[in-house]
Every structure is written in C-alpha cells, then in structure tokens.
Amino acid sequence: MKKITARAIVCICLAGILSLGTLLFVGKFMLNGGNWVSFAGNRHLYTDGVLKSGRILDRNGNLLVGVEDGKWVYNKNANIRKATLHAVGVPQGLIGTGALTRFADKLTGYNLVTGAKPILPGGRDLYLTLDADVCQAAYKALAGYKGTVGVYNYKTGQILCMVSSPSYDPQNPPKIEEGDSKYEGVYMNRLLSATFIPGSTFKLVTVAAALDEIPNVQQQTFHCSGSYEINGKMITCPSAHGDLTLEQALNVSCNCTFxxxxxxxxxxxxxxxxxxxxxxxNYSVNGIRTAVSTFDFNTGDDWELAWSGIGQGKDLVNPCAMMVYAGAIANGGSAANPQIISHTSFLKGVRTSIYIEHHTRNMLDTQTADTLAEMMRSNVINNYGQSNFPNLDIGAKSGTAQSDGSKEDNAWFVGFLQEAEHPLAFVVLVEGGGSGSKAAGKVANTVLQAAVKE
Ligand SMILES: [Zn+2]
Structure with missing residues (x-):
C-alpha cells in the first residue's frame, strides 16, 4: 500500500511539472512566438535573408522600405534612407533595434493561429510613428558628426525623430572595415542603446533634488568666485559668475553652485x-529595451560627488531616458512612454492594430516640474537666446561633456516645447561638437522647426 501511495505521489508530481511546463511554454509562445518565427533562416518568410512581403512606412505613409510588385524597394531619397537606417534596420539583421529585425512578424501577417501563413493573404504595412522629413532634417543638421537626435510627443509617446550617426545608405551599403573610425558604432542606435557623459544636462536632476530637499533654496543667494575648493581640490567655472539665485546659477550653468x-x-x-x-x-520602446544610465555617487570623496552632480565624472546617461525626463518636466511630472510603432494594416488601408498610450509613473511633483520648466524657459531667454529659436516656446538645458582630452567635447541640448499643438521633448547629442548650446542647440532648432511645420 505504501509503495502505491509513493508511486501515486511521484505520478502527481510529474503531472504537475508537465502541466507547469506546458503553461510556461504557452505563455512564452504567446509573448515571443512572433520573434521566434521571424528568425532569418525561416524559408517561409525570407528569400536570401530578405523578407518576401510587407512594407515599412512613416507616419505620413511614405514608404521607407518593403516589397512592392514582388520587388524589394527603398525610399527614393538617400538622406531619408540614411536618416532612418537605425529605425528601419537592414535585411541582414545587423542593426538590432531595426524594425526589419524586431518587428518582422508584424510585416508578414504572423498570428498565433496559423503562424507564418497569414489568415488573409498579402504582406502587412507597418506604420512607424516617425516623420521621414523630420528625420532627414536631423540627419542633415548633424552634418557628418557622430551623435543622435530624438524628438517625441510627451503626451502620446510617439517618436517623430530617431536618428543615429554615423549611418550609411542601405541601398548601396559601403564596405565597412573593422576599426574604421568613420563608421565607429555604425550599427548601434545611439538614442536607444548607448550611454554618454551627460555634462551639464545632469544639472536638471541636481536642481530637481535641490528644489525638493533644500528648504527655501530659491530664496538663497550663491556666490561664485570662479572656483570652489573641496578637500584641497578645485571645482571650476570658466569665469567668476558672482552672486546668483538658483535660477541664475542654472542659466549660466555654474559648476561652483552645483x-x-x-x-x-x-x-x-x-x-x-x-x-x-x-x-x-530601461524603457521598452515596443519591446526594444533602452540602455540604462549608470552613476557612482558614493565613492566617499566629496570632490568626486560634486563633479557627479555637475554631470561629469563617472556619470553615463542614455539620451532617450534624458528626452523622456525633459518631457516629464514639461508635462507636470510624468510623460508618455516613447513608442515607435503607430499601427499595422493590410490591403493598403485596413487597420489591424490600434495605438495605445502608456505613461511613466510620477517622476516629479507637479510644482517641482513646473518650477523647473520655468527655469529651463529662462535658460533660453537669459542665456541661449530666443532669437536662435524663432517662434518656438522652448525650454532647454545645454551640456558640454568633457571627453578624454584627445577629442573635442560632446555637445548636448535637451528640452521641450510647451505648445498645445506640439508637445514635443527632444534630445540632441553631437559627439565632438564642442559647445552644447551652440553646436547642439543649432541642430535642435533646425529639427524642431521641421517638426512644427508638419
Ligand atoms: Zn560659477
């Protein structure tokens, strides 16, 4: 009898494990089936590594790449092809964030019931949230510099511009030798997958903490003599800023105060x-995870801590996360999560998906966010110059991040438009561009002018 009971228990355990395993598999299948079926060796979907069906279009219906009349075709404009390379990807899958790689299931009409053989024939149209013209404007404005430009709607999450440089023309791919500095990191989407020293853009974090944690900080006066000593080592400003309020300290980006x-x-x-x-x-942009920013604030050395709060030292920030933070500042403390897929459709018009907004948790109290937004607006009025941003209701913070000394500094410009029709947040990073507000600010203006024109 004992033997039978023992065997029964073993059987029940085995059945339990089997059921659990099946459940786990079904769950994973429902979540990842599309990715599994999209592997480039699947002969039902690909010929020589190129998809047999489907098209990728921008938000206005401009073809970026896809199959038309049985042929693989690209957008006719070489600059648009280069500007959207990292969003669209290449058939060979070299660019991990590219839609051709990440969303191949959506292009082929894959579904859980019939798998790779779509229920209704014909390829699918995948509409990205991108505006090809704004991307093109950003790519041209980078003028051959390495870097990235991101623009997104902080109320809906739609990414209008996602450009990473260096890039190349996927229709005529160049021979890229390993170690060729011209193409350093060419397959990486710098907006989503990279991190950089933030420079003074990080002061947007330090100032938020100061507004919340230091009583009456806005009524205090800070004094900058051009340098400030901590443990025998110096924090320096380019010149003595004199007496400053917190807002003025942010306007002139005073290192001594911060x-x-x-x-x-x-x-x-x-x-x-x-x-x-x-x-x-690490934000999920339709399943594509962004790189996580890293910091080391607790080295035990106050001088190092001071430089971290200024945005130098060991800080490394992901540009997309910085863009979302700028959106949250403009939007009362929280923002929409960025997304790149607008919708899918088939038979050139019948929608097969809808766009659902997702929002971040509260990053800042509404009052802190509003104060900070006003301070960023005053940065433009008192320092960067409104005339450099004609007709834009723009708030911003520049950053000039020191590189290793052998190269020019990296230029950052991050901020938002507070316009009802154009609730846009943006980030611009020009590697080796030099001064943040001059180099990256100019790119930001060009791109935003293109974005509000649309
Ligand atoms: Zn100063």
Missing amino acids: GQLSVQLGGDILEQYAQKVGLTT
Missing part, C-alpha cells in the same frame, strides 16, 4: 533622484 549643492544633498539623494526621474529605467 558642486556645493551636490555635496549638501549627498550621494544618496542624488542617486535617488537619478532613479526617480527615470534615468536608470
């Missing part, structure tokens, strides 16, 4: 705020 504030706040608070404002979040 160094002092960082030490006063401490490493734990800065770390908490870097997390709170989403810099360490």
Whole structure:
C-alpha cells in the first residue's frame, strides 16, 4: 500500500511539472512566438535573408522600405534612407533595434493561429510613428558628426525623430572595415542603446533634488568666485559668475553652485533622484529595451560627488531616458512612454492594430516640474537666446561633456516645447561638437522647426 501511495505521489508530481511546463511554454509562445518565427533562416518568410512581403512606412505613409510588385524597394531619397537606417534596420539583421529585425512578424501577417501563413493573404504595412522629413532634417543638421537626435510627443509617446550617426545608405551599403573610425558604432542606435557623459544636462536632476530637499533654496543667494575648493581640490567655472539665485546659477550653468549643492544633498539623494526621474529605467520602446544610465555617487570623496552632480565624472546617461525626463518636466511630472510603432494594416488601408498610450509613473511633483520648466524657459531667454529659436516656446538645458582630452567635447541640448499643438521633448547629442548650446542647440532648432511645420 505504501509503495502505491509513493508511486501515486511521484505520478502527481510529474503531472504537475508537465502541466507547469506546458503553461510556461504557452505563455512564452504567446509573448515571443512572433520573434521566434521571424528568425532569418525561416524559408517561409525570407528569400536570401530578405523578407518576401510587407512594407515599412512613416507616419505620413511614405514608404521607407518593403516589397512592392514582388520587388524589394527603398525610399527614393538617400538622406531619408540614411536618416532612418537605425529605425528601419537592414535585411541582414545587423542593426538590432531595426524594425526589419524586431518587428518582422508584424510585416508578414504572423498570428498565433496559423503562424507564418497569414489568415488573409498579402504582406502587412507597418506604420512607424516617425516623420521621414523630420528625420532627414536631423540627419542633415548633424552634418557628418557622430551623435543622435530624438524628438517625441510627451503626451502620446510617439517618436517623430530617431536618428543615429554615423549611418550609411542601405541601398548601396559601403564596405565597412573593422576599426574604421568613420563608421565607429555604425550599427548601434545611439538614442536607444548607448550611454554618454551627460555634462551639464545632469544639472536638471541636481536642481530637481535641490528644489525638493533644500528648504527655501530659491530664496538663497550663491556666490561664485570662479572656483570652489573641496578637500584641497578645485571645482571650476570658466569665469567668476558672482552672486546668483538658483535660477541664475542654472542659466549660466555654474559648476561652483552645483558642486556645493551636490555635496549638501549627498550621494544618496542624488542617486535617488537619478532613479526617480527615470534615468536608470530601461524603457521598452515596443519591446526594444533602452540602455540604462549608470552613476557612482558614493565613492566617499566629496570632490568626486560634486563633479557627479555637475554631470561629469563617472556619470553615463542614455539620451532617450534624458528626452523622456525633459518631457516629464514639461508635462507636470510624468510623460508618455516613447513608442515607435503607430499601427499595422493590410490591403493598403485596413487597420489591424490600434495605438495605445502608456505613461511613466510620477517622476516629479507637479510644482517641482513646473518650477523647473520655468527655469529651463529662462535658460533660453537669459542665456541661449530666443532669437536662435524663432517662434518656438522652448525650454532647454545645454551640456558640454568633457571627453578624454584627445577629442573635442560632446555637445548636448535637451528640452521641450510647451505648445498645445506640439508637445514635443527632444534630445540632441553631437559627439565632438564642442559647445552644447551652440553646436547642439543649432541642430535642435533646425529639427524642431521641421517638426512644427508638419
Ligand atoms: Zn560659477
């Protein structure tokens, strides 16, 4: 009897494990089936690594790449092909964030019931949220510099512009030798997958922490003599800024003030705020995970902590996360999660999916966000110059991030438009561009003018 009971228990356990395994498989199949079927060796979907059906279009219906009349065709404009390379990808799958690689299931009409053989014949149209003309404007404005430009609607999450440079023409791919500095990181989507020293754009995090954590910080006066000593080592500004309010300190990006504030706040608070404002979040852009920003605020050395709060030192920030934070500042403390897929359709017009907005948690209190937005607006009026951004209601922060000394500094410009019709947040990074507000600010203006024109 004992033997039978023991065997029964073993059988029940085995059946339990089998059921659990089946459940796990079904779950994974429902979530990942599309990716499994899209592997480039699937002869039902690909000929010589190129998809047999489907088209990728921008938000206005401009063809980016796809099959038309049985032929593989690209957009006719070489600059658009280069500007959208990292969003669209290449048939060989070299660009991990490309739609051809990530969303191949959506192009072929894959479904859970009939698999790779679509229920209704014909390829599918995948509409991206991108505006090809705005991407083209951004690619041209980068003027051959390495870097990235992102623009997105912080109310809906739609990414209008996602450009990464260096790029190349997928219709006429060049021979790229390993180690060729011209094509350094060419397969990487810098907006989503890279991290960079943020320079003074990080002061947007330090100032948010100061607004919340230091009582009456806006009524205080800070003094900058051009340098500030911590443990025998210096924090320096390009010149003596004199007496400053917090807003004025942000306007002129005073290192001495922000160094002092960082030490006063401490490493734990800065770390908490870097997390709170989403810099360490890896956002899912329709399943594509963004790179996570990294910091080291607790080295035990106040001088290093001060430089971290200024945005130098060991800070590394993902441009997309910075763009979403700018959107949250403009939008009262939270923003929409960025998305790149608008919808899918078949038979050239029948929609097969809808766009659903997702929003971040609250990054900042509404009052903190509004104060910060006003301060960023005042950066433009008092420092960068409204005349450099004609007719744009723009708030921004520049950053000039020191590189290893052998190259020019990296130029950043991050911010938002507070316009009802164009609720856009943006990030521009020009590697080796030099001064943030001059080099990257100019790119931002060109791209935003193109975006509001659409
Ligand atoms: Zn200063």
